[in-house]
Amino acid sequence: MDISKKTALIEALLLEDLPDCSEDSDVGVSDEEVEKDLQVPLSRGFDDYFEEAIERVLAEIPPSPTNEEVPSGCSVDQKGKVLNLKKEELLAFIGMNFYMGYNTLPTWTDHYSSASDLNNPLICNTMPSDRFAMILSHLHCNDNAQMPKNCKDKLYKIRPIVDALNKKFQECYHGTREMSVDESMIKFKGRSVLKQYLPMKPIKRGYKLWYLADQRGLNLKMKK
Secondary structure, eight states: OOOHHHHHHHHHHHHHHOOOOOOOTTTTTHHHHHHHHHSOOOOOHHHHHHHHHHHHHHTTTOSSSOOOTTTSSSSOOTTOOBOOOOOOHHHHHHHHHHHHHOOHHHHHHGOOSSSTTTHHHHHHHSHHHHHHHHHHHHHHSSSSGOOOOOOOOOOOOHHHHHHHHHHHHHHHHHOOOOEEEEEEEEEEEEETHHHTTTSSSSOEEEEEEEEOOOOOOOOEEEEE
16 A cells, blocks of 8 residues: 555544534644643642543443453453452552553562662552552453454554543543644564564564544544
């Protein structure tokens, strides 16, 4: 396929079903106004915004048949093992992964190490290592039993999360006047059928996604 045709196809897919702009939309805002609004003080803390956003996304996913407090797939693994995962525990697990992302160690187990130069009291006091490992190994965002035969959706296991995020992006924010569609690499060196190798990119190995973003760099829609 010609690259120009492929780009046009990606743009069409990303731009479909975008909501109409409301009076509060930033569409039509000039570059100067955008620059002025870039540093807007937050009336609430990041924790408040983060928890509200996560709860909105989780609310879009059907509840698990064995635990109505969490989305489908978050309480049972592919072998029928019950996690009994509570909402507060799920939020803590997500927060711990964010924290481990910028406070990096060779492996996540090092945060629980008895060595003084590795041990992380914040992680240890938030959740026991065995419980963290259990959630990490068995947490699912979609029901494997419902997967159709010959499923070609490579993101099936996280499709409910992706769809819910895209929906909430468009409900909460409409973007500035100028927007662009471009690819973005998420660094990853593990094993995955989704991993790509692009030797000319700053991030050579990882997941390649297409994003619809505005002048502020905020994402309105993503697509694999």
